[in-house]
Amino acid sequence: MTDSAALLNKHSFVELGARQRAKALLDDGTFRELLDPFQRIMSPWLLRQGVVPQSDDGVVIAKGTLDGLPVVIAAIEGAFQGGSLGEVGGAKIAGALELAAEDNRNGIPTRAVLLLETGGVRLQEANLGLAAIAEIHSAIVDLRQYQPVVGVVAGSVGCFGGMSIAAGLCSYLLVTQEARLGLNGPQVIEQEAGLDEYDSRDRPFIWSLTGGEQRFATGLVDRYAADDVPQIRQQVCQLLHLGVPAEHRSGQAELFLQRLARLDTDVQIEPAAVRQLYQGEHP
Amino acid sequence: MSSYSLRGLRWFEALSAGASQLPGLPASVKAADARLGGKTVRLLAVVADPDNRFPRARNGEVGLLEGWGLAKAVDDAIEADRETSSKRALIAIVDVPSQAYGRREEALGIHQALAGAADSYARARLAGHPVIGLLVGKAMSGAFLAHGYQANRLIALRDPGVMVHAMGKASAARVTLRSVEELEALAASVPPMAYDIDSFASLGLLWETLSVEQIEQPSAADLARVVDCLQQAINAVTGAPRNLSSRLGAPHRAASSHVRQLLSAQW
Amino acid sequence: MQTLSFEFPAGQPPRGRALVGCVGSGDLEVLIEPGAAGKLTIQVQTSVNGSEQRWQHLFARMFDGQTPPALSIDIHDFGATPGVVRLRLEQGFEEIGHD
Numbered sequence: 001m002t003d004s005a006a007l008l009n010k011h012s013f014v015e016l017g018a019r020q021r022a023k024a025l026l027d028d029g030t031f032r033e034l035l036d037p038f039q040r041i042m043s044p045w046l047l048r049q050g051v052v053p054q055s056d057d058g059v060v061i062a063k064g065t066l067d068g069l070p071v072v073i074a075a076i077e078g079a080f081q082g083g084s085l086g087e088v089g090g091a092k093i094a095g096a097l098e099l100a101a102e103d104n105r106n107g108i109p110t111r112a113v114l115l116l117e118t119g120g121v122r123l124q125e126a127n128l129g130l131a132a133i134a135e136i137h138s139a140i141v142d143l144r145q146y147q148p149v150v151g152v153v154a155g156s157v158g159c160f161g162g163m164s165i166a167a168g169l170c171s172y173l174l175v176t177q178e179a180r181l182g183l184n185g186p187q188v189i190e191q192e193a194g195l196d197e198y199d200s201r202d203r204p205f206i207w208s209l210t211g212g213e214q215r216f217a218t219g220l221v222d223r224y225a226a227d228d229v230p231q232i233r234q235q236v237c238q239l240l241h242l243g244v245p246a247e248h249r250s251g252q253a254e255l256f257l258q259r260l261a262r263l264d265t266d267v268q269i270e271p272a273a274v275r276q277l278y279q280g281e282h283p
Numbered sequence: 284m285s286s287y288s289l290r291g292l293r294w295f296e297a298l299s300a301g302a303s304q305l306p307g308l309p310a311s312v313k314a315a316d317a318r319l320g321g322k323t324v325r326l327l328a329v330v331a332d333p334d335n336r337f338p339r340a341r342n343g344e345v346g347l348l349e350g351w352g353l354a355k356a357v358d359d360a361i362e363a364d365r366e367t368s369s370k371r372a373l374i375a376i377v378d379v380p381s382q383a384y385g386r387r388e389e390a391l392g393i394h395q396a397l398a399g400a401a402d403s404y405a406r407a408r409l410a411g412h413p414v415i416g417l418l419v420g421k422a423m424s425g426a427f428l429a430h431g432y433q434a435n436r437l438i439a440l441r442d443p444g445v446m447v448h449a450m451g452k453a454s455a456a457r458v459t460l461r462s463v464e465e466l467e468a469l470a471a472s473v474p475p476m477a478y479d480i481d482s483f484a485s486l487g488l489l490w491e492t493l494s495v496e497q498i499e500q501p502s503a504a505d506l507a508r509v510v511d512c513l514q515q516a517i518n519a520v521t522g523a524p525r526n527l528s529s530r531l532g533a534p535h536r537a538a539s540s541h542v543r544q545l546l547s548a549q550w
Numbered sequence: 551m552q553t554l555s556f557e558f559p560a561g562q563p564p565r566g567r568a569l570v571g572c573v574g575s576g577d578l579e580v581l582i583e584p585g586a587a588g589k590l591t592i593q594v595q596t597s598v599n600g601s602e603q604r605w606q607h608l609f610a611r612m613f614d615g616q617t618p619p620a621l622s623i624d625i626h627d628f629g630a631t632p633g634v635v636r637l638r639l640e641q642g643f644e645e646i647g648h649d
Binding site: 250 | 337339347348354355358381384385386387390391392394395396397403408425427429432447450454455469476526527530537543545546547549
Binding site for chain 3: 017037038040047050051052053054055077079080081
């Protein structure tokens, strides 16, 4: 890479790995990793299936402060196995959130920030990944009673599967233009429902429905930031300072049912229709 | 024979014994308060609705209406019992083949709808409602995360049609570039990948497995067995921690405990 | 997948340790820690089978004509080219040098 290119890319958050992202968000000198890679807490399931493991199982847990506030960051490494969650990585996130909730019951106001780049369950560890994700859901709802849980989907993997549900449970969500947020990956939808329903190779189509800009415009996330470390850091700070929201997005069943009742399902949906349906009523 | 399972509906009908259904829910979400051992419990099921307004959710899949509908039915119970210390148990009857896969679903945020359901179940459990998952059919992936997996205790009926998994066999084979046969062979040697309920039980995630005579249409004896088991599960939950810690401890899930111990020590 | 072991003569162990890379497509993760005096040991787990000779040559060329520090190196490789392997190792050595 040339020097000028390096300079231009200096502040990109998306280009950073999970550990660098956590370091970039935390106050200087406060990053302390738990179960660091040299402890080699790796997947007990990948090796026996002939898959090369990673020393942190693709999840970084770091404690520190953000703008002086005590936080724990759970960052998923999207480059390792598509950011998929297995037993160890899943237990790292669930366990960290459980301890953060326990902190709060003991008078320590630990907040959590989740950096989500994940396809969801790691199929080689299928049911243990799924179980861990259920525990992550439980722990988010528990911790949310005391302090906000902030989710960040920066890209480039996006956030899918059971972890998109985890994103939906967060107090606040921040995305960039690179981000995608959705339950099912495009290829699986195309396989299950056919090309007419979902063309997994049509990138503009996919971004128009599940991309960061559309999710922000439809109120399914709270912040839309440029791919820039200082901007993302500042917005995460603001969200943490907002405290626990009066009502979480996932607690608004009646509102969403009312909106869905108004939708004409005789025609296939367009991005603009979602914006129209979901805009305006959000406080 | 229909293309979708009727198990969830049949067990809901048997357990609710004609109790009136909670109004204001989508047709694919059934909720009713029944009496079980002298106490009120709320039964919840997702069932197939061939006329579902969302075409990709007509076979019992958990989609947008189902996620938010479950959330509403659970929120209603939380609200009704807010002032009382005796919180009604919630019994999730699980027979869900998958989440709904479709354009409308993604566009309208099916992940958020499923989060709505998971949120309500988790809040109910934390508020002191015993939440019991009764697996009578498939419990697949996102559908199970939304409906059942937040339970304090999970009970599975012993039957080849009862299975928990992150992805259906055919899809998993396609995604991992294997044949279904290869996938099955691999799954047989890797417990978390297996599709059968005994392998799932070996992970320590189930509280109980039960055999019944007629899983498709429960007999009186089947019903009595299941009711008895549900009551035991509700009793087991009373006074127990409101988290999911009872799922930890199985040898096939040793890493899940080990990681937590290390995290706690290094916290 | 294949697990390989290599050993080279070395000097004294350094104090620091380093982690570089990631087990992503075409990349590798390298963990470098102080080893026993006089020995540099390398453990490789690689997704590419039958690549032992390639690794042997690559390491031999890197350490040719010098006495490297005593290190214990763990490599988790996901199909990295020799150029990427070399780059990652050099990054790791540099990081250790800075400690």
